[in-house]
Amino acid sequence: MENASSLHRSHSLSPLVAGFVALLVGLTSSGIIVFQAAQSGGADARMFSSWMLALGLGQGLTSIGLSAWYRVPVLTAWSTPGAALLVMGLSGVPMNEAVGAFMFSAVLICLCGITGWFERAINRIPLPIAGAMLAGVLVHFGMSVFTAMQSQFAMVAVMFAAYLIGTRLLPRYAIVAVLVTGLLMTWRAGLLHTSEIKLAIATPVFVMPAFSWSACLSVGIPLFLVTMASQNLPGVAVLRASGYDKVPVSPLITWTGLATLVLAPFGGFAINLAAITAAICQGENAHPDPRQRYWAAISTGVLYLVVGLFGATVAELFTVFPKELVAALAGIALFSTIGNSLATAMKADQTREAALVTFLVTASGVSLGGIGSAFWGVLAGAVTLMVFSGRGRTR
Secondary structure, eight states, rough: OHHHHHHHTTSSSHHHHHHHHHHHHHHHHHHHHHHHHHHHOOOOHHHHHHHHHHHHHHHHHHHHHHHHHHTTTOEEOOOOOHHHHHHTTTOOHHHHHHHHHHHHHHHHHHHHHHHHHHHHHTTSSOOOHHHHHHHHHHHHHHHHHGGGGTOOHHHHHHHHHHHHHHHHHHHHGGHHHHHHHHHHHHHTTTOOEEEEEEEEOOOOOOOOOOOOOOHHIIIIHHHHHHHIIIIIHHHHHHHHTTTOOOOHHHHHHHHHHHOOOGGGGGOOOOEESSHHHHHHHHHHTOOOOGGTTHHHHHHHHHHHHHHHHTTTHHHHHHTTOHHHHHHHHHHHHHHHHHHHHHHHSOGGGGHHHHHHHHHHHHHOEEEEEEOOHHHHHHHHHHHHHHHHHEEEEEO
């Protein structure tokens, strides 16, 4: 009876809504960048559909498999900074050499996982620094709730009111209320235009890889570096800041590398741990019981399989939602995570200065050498901690 009750709670509406929100945010925030990257490599519409198929399958299978195995909300994603790098980096590179570079990057990621080097490095980051970095990554999403009111005040204000009332009366379903309210307001304002969208099944397009030193050095190594520093590092920090610090990191990194290696010839350029969308599935709004939140990541994984099946058409479907709706929905869903991360970061007096520096650098959005602010925030926080602690190590 206890197991049946637990299963019933696991399949509640909250994880499903969290999974949908995570999918919506992931597609609308960076789907166009993947499209531009594919175009830069000379991909036509059919090949881009194959890219979406490979990425959807990779993200879906790894999210479902890893979450079910560890009973922890492990969410994977394509490398958004990696895609941004490819927009410029693939220009003039033959597609078969680009695929070879994707596979070269995947091998390097697998080595980081198999050897345990990445996990040993990440274990030296104190929890307050990780919490500050997570808060810095997510703070813009929280602020976007209110900046979105400038262009769609009525819609976002009503969604915010639904959040306040829902949190006060039915906190478990507050985000459900926000989602339903937002969709109703969008429909009422006539902002949904779905009449021209036609669904079509994606077909895989195999590209035989070719390996060249020039492509591996100019595309493969930069793709590896930005994926590890700007995606996997924040992804692990999100897991730990959300309280899932017992999950072994090395197998997660290894499996994402293997998935990329297998799917690269079909367009799966980089699959890695998610950060922002993972935070949606790991927060209180996904499920009040942290042990049941892995269902939210599994729900997202299933939805990503659907995205992969229908290729670019499903990604296009999500673009019909107003950007203000997506911004408000994502920001409100992350309120509790931002608050908890800030509380973790600022709790201890001895690490408060370092956490503050980490938060400010990360929130600044600074990018140096193609590596995002999350990496530089952790580095700046570690240096600050060493200076204030008077020791040559951060832990």
